[in-house]
Amino acid sequence: MRRRDPLARGGLLRRLPQAWRQPLAVTGAVLAVAWLVIALVAPVLAPHDPLAQDLPRLAAPGPGHWFGTDQLGRDILSRVMYGARVSIPLTLLLVALSVLIGGLLGACAGYFGRWVDETIMRVADLVFAFPTVILAMVVAAALGASLTNAVLAVLVVAWPAYARVTRGLVLGVREREFVLSGRLLGFSVWRSLRVDVLPNVTGPVLVLATLDIGTALLLLSGLSFLGLGAKPPSPEWGAMVASGVEVFDSWWVATFPGLAILTVVLAFNFLGDTLRDALDPRTARAIKERAL
């Protein structure tokens, strides 16, 4: 059973159909789906083995190697495709974890209040006190350079934002009548949280998460670029851009992986932006009126 906030302007699902008609959302969705497909079928689609070093080195884009080859003779197109299998699932996992951990901590902070709230928020403030990349970099370096550790580092930096947002939302919902009535009916704290509070908090958090996928990918590939993430010969996009730095006159080595990052981030940003508009009651009405 899930009880809805009676004042919420209709569920997210109900408002999706109108949002889809926006060209931005369509572009984003198409791009995102395309990349997901590429990630799934890369082994079938890729013309070469991403780790094989059998092609001529630093060959310009052309037939046989449409994205060119790198300094070890590997096909960049195939590496970019396989890179999707590295970056995309990790990023999605990363965001999911941040939402879960941050959201849970934030919900607890908002719901229980007092010292729980204080401690969680102070820790969050501490994280906020440092610029993200620098903090992530320090954590990643301290943990040792590996993709897992890079993910952990980004997690450390990312959860506070969700904690703060969920806390605010929970605080807003907590005192509402339908929550209080649930408690009066004898709901345990956990049940109240699960059944009354959380479902009404997921909408905005979902929007935040979608927009955050792009940021997470940028951060993750940034760490790999710095050498603190994926280890060679893994075809991770950030690391590929890094390897393109020393041979920058062979522009294709760094350009295509970077474009890959750009398009994935763009796709999710387009989606998230339209989602956000769909959720905001004022713009949602405007979208509806235009659609009529």
Next chain:
Amino acid sequence: MTLDIAGLKVTIGGKDILRGVDLRLEAGKVHGLAGESGSGKTMTGLAVLGLLPHGAKASGSITLGERDLLRLPPKELNRVRGGEVAMVFQDPATSLHPMLTIGTQLTEHMRHHLRLGKAEARERAIELLGKVRIPGPAEAYGRFPHQFSGGMRQRIAIAIALACSPKVLIADEPTTALDVTVQAGVLRLLRGLCDELGLAVLLVTHDLGVMSAVADEVSVMKDGLVVESGPRGRVLREPEHAYTRALLDSLPDTEVR
């Protein structure tokens, strides 16, 4: 100077908000415009000053003296706003800018419309504050809206509206956001100013009790049309339209005389 609204129609996004409103404001008289939410009474007031929401289309005529306000070019309309027709909004907590002193908000349009110098405008502003009975007008001049109570903020809003000596004052639910104890004072102020300055006042409200206190003429609106209009005494005691009767019936007996 009279303000004549004739056949005013307003549509927003295909929906008819006003469907042919007729209204007349006369100098020295308070004209109450009653109706429920959604009847279009606020829109009527906004239409006079050209403040309808984005995407609204208006037709008909709103005549002030010899000019049709609906057909005035924007520059001219801007001169009318504040200078000849002024408006007081419902909630003074939001209609005054929180970050500007009330002195600034009192004098800026004075200096723009009347071309007054800084010192002159300040003097005039302090005088106005006195007129609307704000204690300590000289100190009040430099304070911010949040430093005043709701009732005083609304008086300040009235002072701002009167700053350039307009001939018409539109008051949109001026007392609705105020405590009941304060409402009477503001209404008395409005009535007093109307008599003293010979203003033509349009008092928009859903509260018939308010209207019975200060209005000379009363019009009742329903669904974008004026369904009844006439002198206050007659309309409130012997309503002709069923809707007016229904409105009156919904009031506790002691309210309307």
Next chain:
Amino acid sequence: MSETPEPAAGRSAAGSKEKGRVRHPLARFLVRRVLLAVLMAWGITLVTFVLTNLVPGDPVAANLGQRALGDPAIVAQWRADHGLDKPLWQQYLLHLQGLVQGDLGTSQQSHRPVSQDLAEYVPATLELAGAAILVSLVLGVAFGVIAALRRDRLPDHTLRVLSLIGISVPTFWLALVAFYVFFYRLQLTPGSGRVDAALGAAPPVTGLATVDALLAGRWDIFTSAVGHLITPALVLALYTIGLLTRFTRSAVLEVLGQDYVRAARAKGLPGRTILFRYVLRSALVPVITVAGLAFGSLLSGTVLVEAIFAWPGIGQYAYKSATTLDLPAVMGVGLVVGVVYLVINLIVDVLYGVIDPRVRLQ
């Protein structure tokens, strides 16, 4: 816009003027904020110390060669040399003591005092980040206002797409692309460093190449410095411009819907007055917060960008220290960055108090 709209100086006190003592809310607000900032600064020293000392990585392993690691005597000596054998809280006190005296320890990579390293690198990054935030503010706010005023029309849609692209571009990649296109291919901008090597730098007064050049009256150095600054600053700024455009747009739209804007129009005020005095003043409040956060992201971005443009700043230094686990250096960087960020946020808070009188009561 004719004149400053309100009495900036000589603001009358909200409270009464007590006999002999004027309680000025703005002054009290400032004092409170500064004290809070000092407290936060102390907290930062604690945090940087804890973080850098409780991480799993062992600095010994990162700094000694393979053979040295095998010899316990050398390891022990190294530890003693770097104070790593004392209990943590003692190390922290020593650290604090050093800080107060301006001693941040010695960097393991450069073998110089960390404070010296920082003094050399921090201004370079500040110059870069400063230029970037300036450009971002001007362009971002302007674009945001235009998008809001032309809502749902072509300029709005274009700016929306452009700003979304802006926040989607990986900074490190853009740096490389810009380097390739503008330096290597088009030869429009100088490649690396802060000033033309042939010209040399102006006598360092502030550490900011541009300002120093101006102070020394050397136009040639100034133009060279600006030329070197443009590309990295713009690369850094792109993300922030996108961010600020989106944010300003929504902030302005929010304000445009407010009653007081409608009331201002009802007074017949000219459009420009309404825009600057009513709309921007309110809209800028949230924008300033975002700008403060954006500066943080700019500082972050320097880590990614400085290497490519050979910009001798904190970003490079931070990266090198982190990867070699040069603890004193990492702590120094963490401290400096944390404090700079703190100062920025303090400035933001103060600006709030200046712009919005309601805040001063808090």
